[in-house]
Each structure stands twice: as structure tokens, then as C-alpha cells.
Amino acid sequence: MKFSCLIVFCSLFSSAIFATEKATDCFLSAQITEQHYQNSKEPGLWHFLHLELLELLANTADCKLQLVKVPWSRGLSMLQEGQLDLMMTMSKSPERELFADFIGSHYVExxxxxxxxxxxxxxxxxxxxxxxxxxxxxxxxxxxxxxxxxxxxxxxxxxxxxxxxxxxxxxxxxxxxxxxxxxxxxxxxxxxxxxxxxxxxxxxxxxxxxxNPVYFAASRSGMTQQQRDHLRQSWAKVYGSEAHMAILAKYGWSLQLE
Incomplete structure (x- = not known):
């Protein structure tokens, strides 16, 4: 009986270590623009909406978020080159779909x-x-x-x-x-x-x-199909959820085209 318990304990302990390693190994680099750093965190500032949505995605995907402070145009180039994993508030276009995987919309712009x-x-x-x-x-x-x-x-x-x-x-x-x-x-x-x-x-x-809706866009060259699918599935879990809607309501944004 003690031996069986020891096996169960070891199994649970190993699973916990694996889960921790999985979370630690998942790093998600995301573009963020200068404005996000100019003000203290006050309700109603649009740029903190972006931060909270990025954190919601990263936490759901069990990833550590790394914010990369670059201008929009530079971020777009980095995404295309695979130097950046993720951008947000991205509108779909045929040209962008060549290098970006639109994993899910987060609000209407x-x-x-x-x-x-x-x-x-x-x-x-x-x-x-x-x-x-x-x-x-x-x-x-x-x-x-x-x-x-x-x-x-x-x-x-x-x-x-x-x-x-x-x-x-x-x-x-x-x-x-x-x-x-x-x-x-x-x-x-x-x-x-x-x-x-x-x-x-x-x-x-x-x-x-x-x-139009704007999206999280993942780099096709910087992330594998499996990694992108993981982000897509993670966002699908929280899209339209209480947590998602609460963030949008906090900043006065809309989720649906009217």
C-alpha cells in the first residue's frame, strides 16, 4: 500500500514538474507601442485594454508574455521576419495573411x-x-x-x-x-x-x-503550426467569456459588428 501511494505521489509530482516546465518553456513575444508606457494605469485608457487582452491570452495559453516596445510598422516587419510572435489590433488583408495567422478577433474597430x-x-x-x-x-x-x-x-x-x-x-x-x-x-x-x-x-x-473586427496575428515564420493552433484554441476558450467581456466593458469597446 505504501509502495502504491509512493508510485501515485511520484506520478503526480512528475506531472507537476512537466506542467511547470511547459509553462516556463512557453514564451510569447508581443508588440506593444510607445503609448502603453506613457501614463499610469487609469481606467478608460485604450492602451491598457491591449495589455489586459494580451495577458488574458497569455495566461490562458499558459505562456509567459514578453512585451516588445517597437512602432507599429517595425513590429509588422518583425512579425513577417519571424522576430516577433504576436501582434494585435490587426485587420485582415490578403497580403498580411501570407505571413500572419489570424488566430482570433478581440474587438471591433x-x-x-x-x-x-x-x-x-x-x-x-x-x-x-x-x-x-x-x-x-x-x-x-x-x-x-x-x-x-x-x-x-x-x-x-x-x-x-x-x-x-x-x-x-x-x-x-x-x-x-x-x-x-x-x-x-x-x-x-x-x-x-x-x-x-x-x-x-x-x-x-x-x-x-x-x-471591422481586429485580430491577434501570429507569425507564420516565427511560430510552428502547432504553436499557432495552441494560441488559437486558447483564445477560443475565452473569446466572449465573462473575463473577455468584462475587459471590453471596462474600456467601452464593442465585440460585435452592429
């Missing part, structure tokens, strides 16, 4: 054209941007929908776009009066507007450029 109020009557569609007397700030390598992608091929439209490396850099264009507007996620712009009311009163959300 509204990309809006925020425009100076003096120029809104002459801008009824996104294409009208090409007739403005100034530029529009955009995030380098960002995907704002198929119409935007098509218009980018027009030189008259493309020259009206001013690329930014990061979201804070792009919103800084408004602060320095370098652009007539920006294309930005609605919730992120509203968060910025609360902190800069004197500047924000000159602008308003004018057009919805794109509305």
Missing part, C-alpha cells in the same frame, strides 16, 4: 476620418481628401479598408497622406498643426480629445472609413 471643421463641407467622401489644401495623418503600413487601399494607388490621393510611425506621433500632427485631419480609431481619438480639448474643438469625426 472603427476607423474614422477626423477632419478640421473648416473643411468638412467640401469632403463628402474619402476620395475628396485629394482636393484638400493640406495633408491627412495616417499610420504607416496601416490597413483602413479596401476603398482606402484602392485610393492609395492614386498619386493625387497618396500625396495627401502624411505617414506616422506611431499613433502618438500621428495625433501629434494635430497638436503641431501639421495636418488638416487624421484617420484614427474612434475610441483612441476620443481618448486623445479628452486630454486636448482646446485643440480637439477644431476637429470632429467626419467620415467612417472602415469598420
Amino acid at each position: 472603427d476607423a474614422v476620418l477626423v477632419l478640421h471643421k473648416d473643411y468638412q463641407t467640401r469632403t463628402q467622401t474619402l476620395a475628396d481628401v485629394m482636393w484638400l489644401p493640406g495633408q491627412i495623418g495616417v499610420l504607416r503600413e496601416a490597413f483602413y479598408g479596401e476603398e482606402y487601399q484602392r485610393l492609395q494607388q492614386n498619386p493625387d490621393f497618396a500625396k495627401k497622406l502624411l505617414d506616422a510611425k506611431t499613433i502618438s506621433h500621428k495625433l501629434g500632427f494635430l497638436e503641431r498643426n501639421r495636418v488638416l485631419g487624421v484617420i484614427e480609431d474612434r475610441a483612441q481619438y476620443q481618448e486623445w480629445a479628452k486630454k486636448h480639448p482646446d485643440i480637439a474643438r477644431l476637429y470632429s469625426e467626419h467620415l467612417v472609413v472602415n469598420r
Whole structure:
């Protein structure tokens, strides 16, 4: 009897060691932008939503999260090269699916054209941007929908776009009066507007450029199919769960297209 108990104990002990080793061996590198480090943790700041969602995925997958602080465009290159495991808030496109495995959506994002109020009557569609007397700030390598992608091929439209490396850099264009507007996620712009009311009163959300789910995207070259499937299955376990919905509700984000 003592011998049997010893065998059971050893078996349980070995399983515990294996589980610990499995968790320790699972490291997940994820891109995070500069803004996440600029403020203390206050409810309502959009960038802490990203942190909590990353932690939810990593904890469910039993992985240790390693945050890599790089601009969006650099993170995209690293993901493609296999130097980075994961990015979030990624819109699907055929080009991106060649190097990124979209393992699950985490919320819906509204990309809006925020425009100076003096120029809104002459801008009824996104294409009208090409007739403005100034530029529009955009995030380098960002995907704002198929119409935007098509218009980018027009030189008259493309020259009206001013690329930014990061979201804070792009919103800084408004602060320095370098652009007539920006294309930005609605919730992120509203968060910025609360902190800069004197500047924000000159602008308003004018057009919805794109509305779509955004995803966790895993590197095809940096992670094996088995590793990516593990993340996909882990996220599926918590997608739409109380934990997921509580995080979204905390920051005022939506899960469904309306």
C-alpha cells in the first residue's frame, strides 16, 4: 500500500514538474507601442485594454508574455521576419495573411476620418481628401479598408497622406498643426480629445472609413503550426467569456459588428 501511494505521489509530482516546465518553456513575444508606457494605469485608457487582452491570452495559453516596445510598422516587419510572435489590433488583408495567422478577433474597430471643421463641407467622401489644401495623418503600413487601399494607388490621393510611425506621433500632427485631419480609431481619438480639448474643438469625426473586427496575428515564420493552433484554441476558450467581456466593458469597446 505504501509502495502504491509512493508510485501515485511520484506520478503526480512528475506531472507537476512537466506542467511547470511547459509553462516556463512557453514564451510569447508581443508588440506593444510607445503609448502603453506613457501614463499610469487609469481606467478608460485604450492602451491598457491591449495589455489586459494580451495577458488574458497569455495566461490562458499558459505562456509567459514578453512585451516588445517597437512602432507599429517595425513590429509588422518583425512579425513577417519571424522576430516577433504576436501582434494585435490587426485587420485582415490578403497580403498580411501570407505571413500572419489570424488566430482570433478581440474587438471591433472603427476607423474614422477626423477632419478640421473648416473643411468638412467640401469632403463628402474619402476620395475628396485629394482636393484638400493640406495633408491627412495616417499610420504607416496601416490597413483602413479596401476603398482606402484602392485610393492609395492614386498619386493625387497618396500625396495627401502624411505617414506616422506611431499613433502618438500621428495625433501629434494635430497638436503641431501639421495636418488638416487624421484617420484614427474612434475610441483612441476620443481618448486623445479628452486630454486636448482646446485643440480637439477644431476637429470632429467626419467620415467612417472602415469598420471591422481586429485580430491577434501570429507569425507564420516565427511560430510552428502547432504553436499557432495552441494560441488559437486558447483564445477560443475565452473569446466572449465573462473575463473577455468584462475587459471590453471596462474600456467601452464593442465585440460585435452592429
